[in-house]
Structure formats: structure tokens, C-alpha cells
Amino acid sequence: MRLYFTSFLIFCLLIIAFIFGSQNEQLLTLNYLVARTEITVAAAVSLFTGLGFILGLLVTLLWRLIRKSKKVLANKNSVEG
Helix, strand or coil, rough: CCHHHHHHHHHHHHHHHHEEEHCCCCCCEEEECCCCEEEEEHHHHHHHHHHHHHHHHHHHHHHHHHHHHHHHHHHHHHHHH
């Protein structure tokens, strides 16, 4: 139940971010190391919100994987010792 509530809350926050971003049609210049791009503020908000969400998921999954592997290793060592 907690997972559904959290997923729903995150989904609502993403929708609100996209709605606020879509209301602004001003152009924004992004300077990369080798290139320059002009995109709307709405596209920039969508892009960076999505990237932040994906990076957050990856970090969380990596953290859980490391934590689970430490528990398995600890259980294996306690059985052997």
C-alpha cells in the first residue's frame, strides 16, 4: 500500500512540474562543452525533471542492491563461521 501511495505522490508531483513548465514558452539557451541549443523553458523543465527522476531511481536501486548483497554476504559468513 505504501508503494502505491508513494508512486501516486511522485506521479502527481511530476504532472505538476510539467504543467508549470508548459505554461512558459520563453526560449532558453543551453551551452554545452561543444554545442549550444535553444529550447523552450517547458522542454528544459521536462528534460531535467525526467533526468532527475531517472537518476534518483538508479541511485535508489543501486543502494538497495548494495544493501541486499551485504545482508546476503553477512548471512553467508555467519553460516560458515
